[in-house]
Amino acid sequence: EDKVVQSPLSLVVHEGDTVTLNCSYEVTNFRSLLWYKQEKKAPTFLFMLTSSGIEKKSGRLSSILDKKELFSILNITATQTGDSAVYLCAGIGSSNTGKLIFGQGTTLQVKP
Amino acid sequence: GAVVSQHPSWVICKSGTSVKIECRSLDFQATTMFWYRQFPKQSLMLMATSNEGSKATYEQGVEKDKFLINHASLTLSTLTVTSAHPEDSSFYICSASRTSGANVLTFGAGSRLTVL
Numbered sequence: 001e002d003k004v005v006q007s008p009l010s011l012v013v014h015e016g017d018t019v020t021l022n023c024s025y026e027v028t029n030f031r032s033l034l035w036y037k038q039e040k041k042a043p044t045f046l047f048m049l050t051s052s053g054i055e056k057k058s059g060r061l062s063s064i065l066d067k068k069e070l071f072s073i074l075n076i077t078a079t080q081t082g083d084s085a086v087y088l089c090a091g092i093g094s095s096n097t098g099k100l101i102f103g104q105g106t107t108l109q110v111k112p
Numbered sequence: 113g114a115v116v117s118q119h120p121s122w123v124i125c126k127s128g129t130s131v132k133i134e135c136r137s138l139d140f141q142a143t144t145m146f147w148y149r150q151f152p153k154q155s156l157m158l159m160a161t162s163n164e165g166s167k168a169t170y171e172q173g174v175e176k177d178k179f180l181i182n183h184a185s186l187t188l189s190t191l192t193v194t195s196a197h198p199e200d201s202s203f204y205i206c207s208a209s210r211t212s213g214a215n216v217l218t219f220g221a222g223s224r225l226t227v228l
Contacts, residue, residue: 042118042205042219043156088155099146100217102155 002027004091006103014111017079021106023089024071033072034100035063036088043088046074079110114140116208118220125196126228133191133223135162135206141186142208146217147179150203159204162189196227 004025013019025033032050036043047056049065049072056063060079065072076083086107090100115138125131135145143164148156160181161169168181178200180192189208193200203224207217 036219041221045218099158099161100156102148102157104155107153 002091002093002101004089004101004103006087006089006106008106009104010107010109012109012111013079015080017110018075018077019079019108021074021076021087021089021108022071023073023103025089025091025101025103026070027091027093027101029093030067030070030091032092033065034090034092035072035074036090038086038088038105046087076108079108081110081112084108084110114208114218116206116218116220118206118223120223121221122224122226124226124228127197128195130192130194131196131225133193133204133206133225135189135191135208135220137187137208137218140208142189143186145183145189145206145208147181147189147191148205148207150205150222152203156205159191162206164189193225196225198227201225201227 007022032048034048035046037046047063049063052065052067060077063074086105088102088105090102092100117136117138119134123131145162147159149159150156158171159174162181162183164183164186170176178194183189203222205222206220209217
């Protein structure tokens with residue numbers, strides 16, 4: 001059975017700290033891994049990772065995929081209170097286009 | 113960019129009634145849409161894949177007769193929660209992919225259902 005596991009489940013840091021969120025996956029015919037940020041409503045897209053070892057960056061956020069060890073990390077540097085949210089990773093297999101298998105999410109709280 | 117609209121954003125209903133939630137792709141056509149359910153402090157769980165012009169594909173454990181899905185056009189999918197009960201109270205989110213074969217889904221804003 002396909003599954004995606006995230007850790008930690010929750011995290012509390014102070015502004016300026018750097019955090020690393022983990023995501024491991026077991027997805028049949030794995031194709032890509034996606035990271036989403038969810039605040040109060042629907043998730044918003046952050047990154048899609050398909051190739052191993054290639055870091056994707058967007059401002060203070062970056063992510064990388066290791067297809068050999070079946071995991072991905074999401075880094076957030078110089079955290080701000082606006083980074084407080086639930087971060088979801090999801091795996092997708094090539095046999096199920098568009099069907100995402102979500103992890104439990106990591107709840108990040110950034111304190112001033 | 114791809115925009116997915118969901119309506120209503122929140123609804124309160126009495127036990128035993130049916131509730132319809134609409135999901136529209138506003139600026140693109142979506143042959144496939146997905147319905148997710150999210151309980152408080154939990155992740156999104158895929159309920160079903162909605163296919164335009166054909167029957168929806170339901171995930172294991174999801175009752176087809178309870179959660180009716182209709183994908184009548186390339187821009188609209190509806191989820192009807194029939195004979196709702198308090199345990200059906202949840203956050204329902206739809207998503208769609210802009211292009212066939214694309215992995216990046218755009219999510220609707222979600223619909224919070226409360227059944228009294």
